[in-house]
Amino acid sequence: xxxxxxxxxxxxxxxxxxxxxxxxxxxxxxxxxxxxxxxxxxxxxxxxxxxxxxxxxxxxxxxxxxxxxxxxxxxxxxxxxxxxxxxxxxxxxxxxxxxxxxxxxxxxxxxxxxxxxxxxxxxxxxxxxxxxxxxxxxxxxxxxxxxxxxxxxxxxxxxxxxxxxxxxxxxxxxxxxxxxxxxxxxxxxxxxxxxxxxxxxxxxxxxxxxxxxxxxxxxxxxxxxxxxxxxxxxxxxxxxxxxxxxxxxxxxxxxxxxxxxxxxxxxxxxxxxxxxxxxxxxxxxxxxxxxxxxxxxxxxxxxxxxxxxxxxxxxxxxxxxxxxxxxxxxxxxxxxxxxxxxxxxxxxxxxxxxxxxxxxxxxxxxxxxxxxxxxxxxxxxxxxxxxxxxxxxxxxxxxxxxxxxxxxxxxxxxxxxxxxxxxxxxxxxxxxxxxxxxxxxxxxxxxxxxxxxxxxxxxxxxxxxxxxxxxxxxxxxxxxxxxxxxxxxxxxxxxxxxxxxxxxxxxxxxxxxxxx
Amino acid sequence: xxxxxxxxxxxxxxxxxxxxxxxxxxxxxxxxxxxxxxxxxxxxxxxxxxxxxxxxxxxxxxxxxxxxxxxxxxxxxxxxxxxxxxxxxxxxxxxxxxxxxxxxxxxxxxxxxxxxxxxxxxx
Numbered sequence: 001x002x003x004x005x006x007x008x009x010x011x012x013x014x015x016x017x018x019x020x021x022x023x024x025x026x027x028x029x030x031x032x033x034x035x036x037x038x039x040x041x042x043x044x045x046x047x048x049x050x051x052x053x054x055x056x057x058x059x060x061x062x063x064x065x066x067x068x069x070x071x072x073x074x075x076x077x078x079x080x081x082x083x084x085x086x087x088x089x090x091x092x093x094x095x096x097x098x099x100x101x102x103x104x105x106x107x108x109x110x111x112x113x114x115x116x117x118x119x120x121x122x123x124x125x126x127x128x129x130x131x132x133x134x135x136x137x138x139x140x141x142x143x144x145x146x147x148x149x150x151x152x153x154x155x156x157x158x159x160x161x162x163x164x165x166x167x168x169x170x171x172x173x174x175x176x177x178x179x180x181x182x183x184x185x186x187x188x189x190x191x192x193x194x195x196x197x198x199x200x201x202x203x204x205x206x207x208x209x210x211x212x213x214x215x216x217x218x219x220x221x222x223x224x225x226x227x228x229x230x231x232x233x234x235x236x237x238x239x240x241x242x243x244x245x246x247x248x249x250x251x252x253x254x255x256x257x258x259x260x261x262x263x264x265x266x267x268x269x270x271x272x273x274x275x276x277x278x279x280x281x282x283x284x285x286x287x288x289x290x291x292x293x294x295x296x297x298x299x300x301x302x303x304x305x306x307x308x309x310x311x312x313x314x315x316x317x318x319x320x321x322x323x324x325x326x327x328x329x330x331x332x333x334x335x336x337x338x339x340x341x342x343x344x345x346x347x348x349x350x351x352x353x354x355x356x357x358x359x360x361x362x363x364x365x366x367x368x369x370x371x372x373x374x375x376x377x378x379x380x381x382x383x384x385x386x387x388x389x390x391x392x393x394x395x396x397x398x399x400x401x402x403x404x405x406x407x408x409x410x411x412x413x414x415x416x417x418x419x420x421x422x423x424x425x426x427x428x429x430x431x432x433x434x435x436x437x438x439x440x441x442x443x444x445x446x447x448x449x450x451x452x453x454x455x456x457x458x459x460x461x462x463x464x465x466x467x468x469x470x471x472x473x474x475x476x477x478x479x480x481x482x483x484x485x486x487x488x489x490x491x492x493x494x495x496x497x498x499x500x501x502x503x504x505x506x507x508x509x510x511x512x513x514x515x516x
Numbered sequence: 517x518x519x520x521x522x523x524x525x526x527x528x529x530x531x532x533x534x535x536x537x538x539x540x541x542x543x544x545x546x547x548x549x550x551x552x553x554x555x556x557x558x559x560x561x562x563x564x565x566x567x568x569x570x571x572x573x574x575x576x577x578x579x580x581x582x583x584x585x586x587x588x589x590x591x592x593x594x595x596x597x598x599x600x601x602x603x604x605x606x607x608x609x610x611x612x613x614x615x616x617x618x619x620x621x622x623x624x625x626x627x628x629x630x631x632x633x634x635x636x637x638x639x
Contacts, residue, residue: 072587168616316613320598329570338612428587
């Protein structure tokens with residue numbers, strides 16, 4: 001064990017995204033009291049000039065598995081961030097809460113909508129959440145608003161956490177202008193200024209009681225990002241309190257491969273992910289689509305029909321991959337890129353026992369996910385409505401993955417219910433993706449129904465907390481980041497309250513590196 | 517597509533595959549062999565020698581094959597092909613993608629900021 005660096009902190013946080021970054025900033029004032037806090041992030045810390053907006057290189061640098069993480073049966077891509085700032089580096093900045101009925105349905109004793117909403121208001125201010133001015137909203141978004149009105153529905157505007165957006169449209173590849181106010185721009189710098197240590201390229205392998213085994217990786221020669229703040233190699237981090245915030249998949253896998261998993265029968269359960277499809281429509285003229293913020297409006301049908309439609313605009317490869325099919329028809333749509341309008345169809349799936357996170361023999365996460373009949377029905381219904389909106393907005397043809405062939409011409413617009421049908425929804429043929437992984441360490445009453453209580457305290461392990469979307473007992477039914485931040489704020493408050501009983505007396509030197 | 521275009525496509529796909537597990541590369545190789553075998557059984561020639569329109573019809577049938585592994589294999593191959601093709605700068609220009617120039621100048625705020633009250637709260 002001579003090569004192992006042993007370090008000691010009062011609090012160790014695993015992950016630096018919406019959950020970990022928030023907890024780090026909230027606990028930062030403890031540094032002044034002589035406490036030590038470290039954040040361990042598996043991904044890299046990129047320099048501003050490294051955000052180039054190029055699809056493959058940014059995906060490789062910012063996403064787990066380069067954005068190609070697949071479910072166990074290979075039929076759905078799960079996109080989640082792996083960088084300083086976690087998924088907040090690659091989201092679109094959508095900042096809103098689920099409706100109160102979602103929290104009621106979660107039925108977590110001690111968790112109320114009012115409390116979450118009050119905390120959310122703090123992050124609305126801290127992360128500069130605002131509504132884009134009308135003149136900064138592009139035509140791709142206005143066509144959606146217009147189409148919704150023409151079919152008798154009302155699109156709502158997304159609150160976004162932007163400061164100085166220049167409309168690059170590259171949110172999902174990491175904002176090249178630093179405009180998106182993720183934890184990489186707000187909470188983590190705030191925490192670091194106060195003295196919290198953030199260590200990148202640090203993968204936590206196992207959790208033991210009040211201890212973490214960590215592998216720090218060297219920076220590959222051709223990779224973006226800085227070297228790690230710690231020397232490469234194995235580190236053991238002892239901490240009185242450990243907070244896991246590695247995201248739904250990361251946190252669940254870490255719990256499951258650690259010895260403590262034996263005491264957590266619900267670890268990996270309650271997994272949902274808002275399965276999504278991109279629908280594309282061609283207009284007879286060029287529209288302003290790939291310049292400007294891509295996601296300004298949404299149509300919330302979650303309560304009535306189990307889905308949400310959101311505006312979106314993706315890059316050429318992502319668009320091509322997510323459309324069904326190939327060949328001449330596919331190419332025709334792609335070559336009309338300047339005339340394309342896009343809508344993201346997002347289904348509010350429900351937690352079922354068969355959908356869960358597990359690990360393989362090497363301890364890597366494996367996500368088992370099968371679409372239920374209800375989910376497929378919602379995807380089909382959502383695709384029909386999105387297609388109606390496209391045509392109402394003036395589109396000449398629509399590409400719907402659950403149609404065969406996928407191209408639907410304007411003169412077929414009255415046959416959408418026939419053309420878009422569940423029988424065409426063949427896994428492995430249609431492209432499915434998800435970017436809202438939730439559950440795996442759900443809140444609840446006790447260890448028979450959940451992993452933590454309403455404050456993210458792991459049942460029976462007061463030294464271990466969870467502060468990310470894995471806490472969700474079921475789907476949030478809307479983009480989850482503000483909810484994650486609010487729950488993380490609760491977790492941080494709980495840590496503060498329990499600090500005296502769980503931590504050792506303060507030693508003035510702060511972090512103690514026992515083996516430099 | 518030009519020779520240079522093909523080289524770019526292959527280079528992108530090879531670079532990507534070099535980052536993937538060896539098992540996945542073996543599966544991909546095996547799937548391409550299976551496609552060839554199926555083409556030989558159906559057309560008495562390897563897939564790349566089958567006329568384009570016939571090949572396209574054949575692959576569209578594969579896309580709806582009853583076996584998930586076969587459908588997944590084709591989905592993977594098409595994804596790699598799209599990766600190699602649609603990330604080429606020339607193709608992005610041709611299709612009309614206005615790839616933004618990333619300048620990294622200090623940002624100039626030009627948005628009207630609306631603070632507070634932006635959280636959706638639908639009881």
